[in-house]
Amino acid sequence: MERQNGPVKDSANLNNDARKTIAEVFRLARKSSDFHQFSPFEGDDTVRIQISYYQSLVDHMKINRFLVSEIQKNIERLNDPEDIKNVIPLDDVKVTHDADEVGKKLIKGYAVIRLNEAEHEFILVNVSQEELGHRQSNETENEFSVVGPKVGFVENIDLNIHLLRQQIAVPELVVEEITIGTVSNTRVIIVYLDGVTNDQHVQTARQRLKAIHLDVVFDSSLLDQIISDNSNSPFPQFLSTERVDRVIYAVTSGQVAVFADGSPYVITGPSTFLDFFISPEDYFLPWILGSFFRIIRILSIFFSIFAAPLYVAVLTYHFEVLPETLIEPLIISRNQVPFPPVIEAVFLELTIELLREAGARLPTKIGQTLGIVGGIVIGQATVHAALTSNILLIIVALSALASFTTPIFKMANTIRLLRFPFILLAGIWGGLGLVAGFLILAGHLLRLRSLGTPYLVPIFPFRTGNFADSVIRASFQYTTNRSKFLKPKSDKRYRPKEDKEDIDNE
Amino acid sequence: MGSGGYPVEKQVKESLTVSPYLLWILIHGTQMGGTLLIFQSRIIKGAEMDSLFSFAAVGISFHFIIAMMFFLLENAPDGDLISLHNQLFGKRLGSLLTLAFYAYILLFIVNELRSYMEVIHVWVFPYTQLWMLSLMFLLTTAYLVSGGLRVITGILFVCIIVPTLLIPTLYFPLKQAHWTNFLPLFNHSPYEFAESAYHSLSTLLGVEFLLLLYPFIKNQKKSKKWAHLAVAHSTLIPLIIAFVSFSFFNIQQLEHTIWPTLILSKVIRFPFLERFDYIYIFIWFFVIISACCVGMWGGVRILKKTVGLKAKPSLWLTSGIVFVIMLPMKSPMTIEKLDSAMTLSGWILLYGYIPLLCIWVSLSKWFNKRKSIPNER
Numbered sequence A: 001m002e003r004q005n006g007p008v009k010d011s012a013n014l015n016n017d018a019r020k021t022i023a024e025v026f027r028l029a030r031k032s033s034d035f036h037q038f039s040p041f042e043g044d045d046t047v048r049i050q051i052s053y054y055q056s057l058v059d060h061m062k063i064n065r066f067l068v069s070e071i072q073k074n075i076e077r078l079n080d081p082e083d084i085k086n087v088i089p090l091d092d093v094k095v096t097h098d099a100d101e102v103g104k105k106l107i108k109g110y111a112v113i114r115l116n117e118a119e120h121e122f123i124l125v126n127v128s129q130e131e132l133g134h135r136q137s138n139e140t141e142n143e144f145s146v147v148g149p150k151v152g153f154v155e156n157i158d159l160n161i162h163l164l165r166q167q168i169a170v171p172e173l174v175v176e177e178i179t180i181g182t183v184s185n186t187r188v189i190i191v192y193l194d195g196v197t198n199d200q201h202v203q204t205a206r207q208r209l210k211a212i213h214l215d216v217v218f219d220s221s222l223l224d225q226i227i228s229d230n231s232n233s234p235f236p237q238f239l240s241t242e243r244v245d246r247v248i249y250a251v252t253s254g255q256v257a258v259f260a261d262g263s264p265y266v267i268t269g270p271s272t273f274l275d276f277f278i279s280p281e282d283y284f285l286p287w288i289l290g291s292f293f294r295i296i297r298i299l300s301i302f303f304s305i306f307a308a309p310l311y312v313a314v315l316t317y318h319f320e321v322l323p324e325t326l327i328e329p330l331i332i333s334r335n336q337v338p339f340p341p342v343i344e345a346v347f348l349e350l351t352i353e354l355l356r357e358a359g360a361r362l363p364t365k366i367g368q369t370l371g372i373v374g375g376i377v378i379g380q381a382t383v384h385a386a387l388t389s390n391i392l393l394i395i396v397a398l399s400a401l402a403s404f405t406t407p408i409f410k411m412a413n414t415i416r417l418l419r420f421p422f423i424l425l426a427g428i429w430g431g432l433g434l435v436a437g438f439l440i441l442a443g444h445l446l447r448l449r450s451l452g453t454p455y456l457v458p459i460f461p462f463r464t465g466n467f468a469d470s471v472i473r474a475s476f477q478y479t480t481n482r483s484k485f486l487k488p489k490s491d492k493r494y495r496p497k498e499d500k501e502d503i504d505n506e
Numbered sequence B: 001m002g003s004g005g006y007p008v009e010k011q012v013k014e015s016l017t018v019s020p021y022l023l024w025i026l027i028h029g030t031q032m033g034g035t036l037l038i039f040q041s042r043i044i045k046g047a048e049m050d051s052l053f054s055f056a057a058v059g060i061s062f063h064f065i066i067a068m069m070f071f072l073l074e075n076a077p078d079g080d081l082i083s084l085h086n087q088l089f090g091k092r093l094g095s096l097l098t099l100a101f102y103a104y105i106l107l108f109i110v111n112e113l114r115s116y117m118e119v120i121h122v123w124v125f126p127y128t129q130l131w132m133l134s135l136m137f138l139l140t141t142a143y144l145v146s147g148g149l150r151v152i153t154g155i156l157f158v159c160i161i162v163p164t165l166l167i168p169t170l171y172f173p174l175k176q177a178h179w180t181n182f183l184p185l186f187n188h189s190p191y192e193f194a195e196s197a198y199h200s201l202s203t204l205l206g207v208e209f210l211l212l213l214y215p216f217i218k219n220q221k222k223s224k225k226w227a228h229l230a231v232a233h234s235t236l237i238p239l240i241i242a243f244v245s246f247s248f249f250n251i252q253q254l255e256h257t258i259w260p261t262l263i264l265s266k267v268i269r270f271p272f273l274e275r276f277d278y279i280y281i282f283i284w285f286f287v288i289i290s291a292c293c294v295g296m297w298g299g300v301r302i303l304k305k306t307v308g309l310k311a312k313p314s315l316w317l318t319s320g321i322v323f324v325i326m327l328p329m330k331s332p333m334t335i336e337k338l339d340s341a342m343t344l345s346g347w348i349l350l351y352g353y354i355p356l357l358c359i360w361v362s363l364s365k366w367f368n369k370r371k372s373i374p375n376e377r
Helices: A024-029 A059-073 A081-087 A099-106 A155-166 A199-210 A220-227 A245-252 A274-275 A286-317 A322-332 A341-361 A366-385 A390-403 A410-429 A433-447 B021-031 B039-043 B048-074 B081-123 B130-145 B149-164 B165-174 B190-204 B207-216 B220-246 B251-255 B260-265 B276-306 B311-326 B333-376
Strands: A035-038 A050-053 A093-096 A110-115 A122-126 A171-178 A186-193 A240-243 A256-260 A266-269
Touching: A024 A035, A024 A050, A024 A099, A035 A322, A035 B165, A050 A059, A050 A099, A059 A081, A059 B251, A081 A093, A081 A110, A081 A122, A099 A110, A099 A122, A110 A155, A122 A322, A155 A171, A155 A186, A155 A245, A155 A256, A171 A199, A186 A199, A186 A245, A186 A274, A186 B048, A186 B130, A199 A220, A199 A256, A220 A240, A220 A256, A220 A266, A240 A245, A240 B311, A245 A256, A245 A266, A245 A366, A256 B149, A274 A286, A274 A410, A286 A390, A286 A410, A286 A433, A322 A390, A341 A366, A341 A390, A341 A410, A366 A390, A390 A410, A410 A433, A433 B130, A433 B149, A433 B276, B021 B149, B021 B220, B039 B048, B039 B190, B039 B220, B039 B251, B039 B260, B048 B081, B048 B207, B081 B130, B081 B207, B081 B333, B130 B149, B130 B311, B149 B276, B165 B190, B165 B220, B165 B260, B190 B220, B207 B220, B207 B276, B207 B333, B220 B260, B276 B311
Parallel strands: none
Antiparallel strands: A035 A050, A050 A110, A093 A122, A110 A122, A171 A186, A186 A256, A240 A266, A256 A266
């Protein structure tokens, strides 16, 4: 018997080794108490109809109103499966000859109609209840912006695609579905803009996704990690976001987006290092403000990574670098501290990490207490107890603050992690260790690739013509072109009117 | 087979190559090195303040050397020195000569690392063991080199951008310049000028790596101008530094100063920063690591091509050899010895060996032509 439809072929199934008969499929299903089989007629011998489905997966309204009532109304005319197909007023009804497919569709929320106990011919009706158990809306709480849309993606993939299609209203938006996960059979969707996105990116993404072998896809971040070019890197190589506008921006500029069912986060790639420090709000504010905030955000990366290590390096080895006026307050604040600066810095950094981790795990209502206890009480007490110096406390708190300005959560985590090796290097080698660490970090970033595109582009390899929207966010009349390093098939995003301002323009 | 001989483009795999403009970065980054901290007190031996002209002359002569190298590379079967050696001298003798170049590369790396280690040792960490410093430098270099030439090029890009930011700080010593230091001009004999020129060379060494880098360049025809630009750039920067130091120090001071560039940076002062020379010292890490990376990469390439070792083991082998060579070099005197060895071998290589090879190659081309013409008829 031939397999009849495409998508099923992609899923690696647990029990695809042997062909099953319908009896076996039903036997396995009957073990579950939510599997329901009934016949809408009793006692009539001319036509025997059996309807089977999982009660927990189907929409009972659809079954009662469209399935059962229509069959009962037209019972006289039902002689073969095609007749049933014609009377049911639902869009997804089909006849299949494959018992295996019946098993797969049953657990996706289909109802199976069997006519006259046929062994090889079944009718599958989609009566699934998609919305049940999912939230219908998501305010982008984790990637907040003051100005701009607040709608975020949710756990339901169809709703997510709907959100995307509403904003990119062209038929060129292509949605490709594959199934991943031997147990979860999760629907994963690759989205790209035909005629803009380079085929190579789509091809690479498709290939890597299809090669994935997992049992359950809990979240799109699992896919992110598996399809990363280098999985031994603390840096995220794909951007993951819950904001609709970010995904729209990525897709229209020639990137590929990957949606996974059950995950409110969408991953987009190829991403570059700078992408992680762009906030959608930059585009909603005037370009001068947008650029200013973006520069602040990029400077805060450096501050966040190097502030505490510099303190350690200077106070451990190079105190002669500081002028007298500065060294005096430092001596006073460190006078009673019994530890070397490295231990002091690591201790405080760990405290901040504890606070952050505890804050993330606690319910929001208790979170406030944590802020007060952790931030104020512990901070004050450690200084009073002379465990750390005031100045280091300020530096560490500021650098923690700076790391939170990164809009993408994964990147913010990476930056906080990077502080620890740098503090240790500064503790061992002082300024020399910092420079060595910086070089190794640069060497690592230069090796990274995202879907085959260099991670540090356009800084290196240096590509001119991509800087209108990188470190600064230039005015919209200069950001008409897509980034060249994404190799888009069409360069222009939009064409502003060629009306240059002039003195006394008439 | 009349005129050309070999195909024009002699590239390795496309995915390994870098754009032609990056040759600028590669050559300039390799030329700049630890000697920039120290060269002023070396070049004044001879023509004193007039040595600026000797230095510039050496810089200009480098353009001819570069042109000669390009001539050699265009006539090499694989576009590098290794294949040229094998072609001219046969496999065995050619490999031997290539290994001599490997020894020269080792000397180059050791010279860079040892002179910088001395700076660190004297200025920052007087109590640290030298072998620990060299271990750290070599591990960093090895990690960077293991990324391949593309990563090295990126690192060189960083290593050029960051120290370039220091050039504006030379404004501070210029505020206290004594312009009369330069006068009188041209009051030295040609021999003294030549002596200064001889000592200028070690600051500019590094162009010879073009002999190995060439096959890794895309569009090799276009790359020539970038190589010349690199040499001009590398001549200009030491000239600027030397000019500022000559205007700041007089000749007696310079004679007794070991690291004039660092002393120069001590006049810079900010309200939050007392000793700007520390910034110079640490940023010089970028300067020497760039030269070391290209040097190490060249060594690995030679071992790979001649001995047939794989890249990773030859990287560790080269690092290990450099580490072992540096172990006994504890005395500060070795720096001067290394520098004179480097200068001498640099002169022999650039002004002796390469012109000689050029003559050899053009003669053999000429003979081949004469031989082939009757055959064609």
